[in-house]
Amino acid sequence: MRQSIGLILLGAGGHAKVVAELARSTGWHVAGFLAPASGQGGSNLDAPLLGDGRDLTADPRWLEEHDLFPAIGNSEVRWREFVRLTAVGARIPSLVHPNAVVSSSARVEAGVVVMAGAIVQADAMIGPAVIVNTGAQVDHDCEIGAGAMIAPGAILCGGVHVGEHAFVGAGAVLVPGIRVGKGAFVGAGTTVVNDLGDGTQLKASRRTHGTSTAG
Numbered sequence: 001m002r003q004s005i006g007l008i009l010l011g012a013g014g015h016a017k018v019v020a021e022l023a024r025s026t027g028w029h030v031a032g033f034l035a036p037a038s039g040q041g042g043s044n045l046d047a048p049l050l051g052d053g054r055d056l057t058a059d060p061r062w063l064e065e066h067d068l069f070p071a072i073g074n075s076e077v078r079w080r081e082f083v084r085l086t087a088v089g090a091r092i093p094s095l096v097h098p099n100a101v102v103s104s105s106a107r108v109e110a111g112v113v114v115m116a117g118a119i120v121q122a123d124a125m126i127g128p129a130v131i132v133n134t135g136a137q138v139d140h141d142c143e144i145g146a147g148a149m150i151a152p153g154a155i156l157c158g159g160v161h162v163g164e165h166a167f168v169g170a171g172a173v174l175v176p177g178i179r180v181g182k183g184a185f186v187g188a189g190t191t192v193v194n195d196l197g198d199g200t201q202l203k204a205s206r207r208t209h210g211t212s213t214a215g
Contacts, residue, residue, distance in 0.1 A: 004065065004066055004067045004091065005029065005031070005065050005066065006028065006029040006030065006031030006065070006066050006067075007023050007028045007029065007030055007031060007066060007067050007068070007069055007093070008030075008031050008032050008033070008034060008050065008062055008066045008067070008068045008069070009023075009030065009032075009033050009034070009068075009069050009071040010033075010034050010035070010053055010068060010069065010070045010071060010072060010081045010085070011033065011034075011035055011070065011071040011072040011073075011078075011081075012033040012034075012035035012044050012049060013035070013072070013073065014073070015071055015072060015073035015131075016033060016035070016044070016071035016072070017044070017045055018115070019069065019071035019095065019113055020033075020044075020045050020047065020071070021045070022095055022097050022113065022115065022116070023069075023095055025097065025098055026095065026096070026097070026098060028095075030045070030047045031047065031048075031050075031066055032047050032048040032049065032050040033047060033048070033049050033050060033071075034050050034051055034052065034053030034056075034062075035049065035052065035053060036052050036053065036054070050062075056068075056084065056085070056088050056090070057088060063088060063089065063090055066091075067090070067091045067092065067093050068085050068090040068091070068092060069092060069093060069095065069111065069113075070082045070085060070092075070111055070129060071113075073131070073149075075131075075147050075148065075149050075165055075167060076147075076165070078129055078131075078147060079129050079146065079147035079165060082110075082111045082128060082129040082147070085111075092110040092111045093110065094108045094109065094110060094111065094112040094113070094114075095112070095113045095114070096108070096113075096114040097114060097115055097116040097117075097118070099116045099117055100114045100115065100116060100117065100118045100119070100120070100132075101118075101119045101120070102114060102119075102120040103120060103121050103122045103123070103124065105122045105123050106120045106121070106122065106123065106124040106125070106126065107124070107125045107126065108120070108126045109126060109127050109128040109129075109130070109146075110128050110129075111128045111129035111130075112126050112127075112128065112129065112130045112131075112132070113130075113131055113132070114126075114132045115131075115132065115133050115134040115135075115136070115152075116134055116135075117134055117135040118132045118133065118134065118135060118136045118137070118138070119136075119137045119138065120132065120138045121137075121138060121139045121140040121142075121158075122140045122141070123140055123141050124138050124139070124140065124141065124142045124143070124144075125142070125143045125144065126138070126144050127143075127144055127145045127146040127147070127148065127164070128146045128147070129146060129147045130144050130145075130146070130147065130148050130149070130150070131148075131149045131150065132144075132150045133149070133150060133151050133152045133154075133170075134152040134153070135152050135153045136150045136151070136152060136153060136154045136155070136156075137154070137155045137156065138150065138156045138160075139155075139156055139157050139158040139159075139160070139176075140158045140159070141158055141159045142156045142158070142159065142160045142161070142162070143160075143161045143162070144156075144162045145161075145162060145163045145164035145165070145166065145182065146164045146165070147164055147165045148162050148163070148164065148165060148166045148167070148168070149166075149167045149168065150162070150168050151167070151168060151169050151170040151171075151172070151188070152170045152171075153170050153171045154168045154169065154170060154171060154172045154173075154174075155172070155173045155174065156168070156174045157173070157174060157175050157176040157177075157178075158176045158177070159176050159177045160174045160176070160177065160178050160179075160180070161178070161179045161180065162174075162180045163179075163180055163181045163182035163183065163184060163198065164182045164183070165182060165183045166180050166181065166182065166183060166184045166185070166186070167184070167185045167186065168180065168186045169185075169186055169187045169188035169189070169190065169204065170188040170189070171188055171189045172186045172187070172188060172189060172190045172191070172192065173190075173191045173192065174186070174192045175191070175192065175193050178192050178193070178194070178195060178196075179195040179196070180192065180195075180196045180200075181195075181196050181197045181198035181199065181200060182198045182199070183198055183199045184196045184197070184198065184199060184200045184201070184202070185200070185201045185202065185203075186202050187202055187203040187204030188204045189204045190202055190203075190204050
């Protein structure tokens with residue numbers, strides 16, 4: 001088995017910065033970033049920008065000597081890059097922050113990042129290239145499909161199923177046993193009490209202040 005000498009991140013934006021710091025906190029050497037918007041040269045968080053990453057075989061050492069990780073916030077792009085990494089035989093780890101809690105019975109697939117303060121409980125299943133963001137809670141027996149995003153502070157009660165590429169917004173609450181379909185969108189702060197079909201868009205309620213006309 002090849003031995004990795006570091007981690008190369010695909011992406012160099014805000015999410016990639018958080019992933020880089022998380023990786024370092026778990027002992028990884030961040031060897032650099034590959035990002036479409038960046039040319040070779042310069043640095044990000046003291047790690048070099050290695051190029052645009054369009055050709056992952058351009059430098060054989062990227063795959064031979066390093067693990068690679070899709071550190072991209074946009075779920076569609078992150079999944080596309082995960083598939084591309086898999087196709088070229090890259091080693092893709094999962095990354096769990098030291099201040100996250102992940103049950104020993106939970107299943108966490110490749111390309112997953114579990115951020116600081118997140119909790120993943122017993123027998124939960126986190127599919128590939130999922131983000132479980134800061135302070136999110138994934139209770140027992142939940143299933144999160146490939147490429148999904150669970151935003152900061154979201155709460156998934158027991159037995160919730162989130163489909164592939166779905167988005168659960170910050171502070172949303174999904175009551176026990178709810179099913180959220182593939183590609184569905186749950187707005188920030190929303191409480192979900194009914195199943196959502198594939199592609200459903202459930203936007204957050206807009207709060208209004210000072211609208212009373214009584215006088």
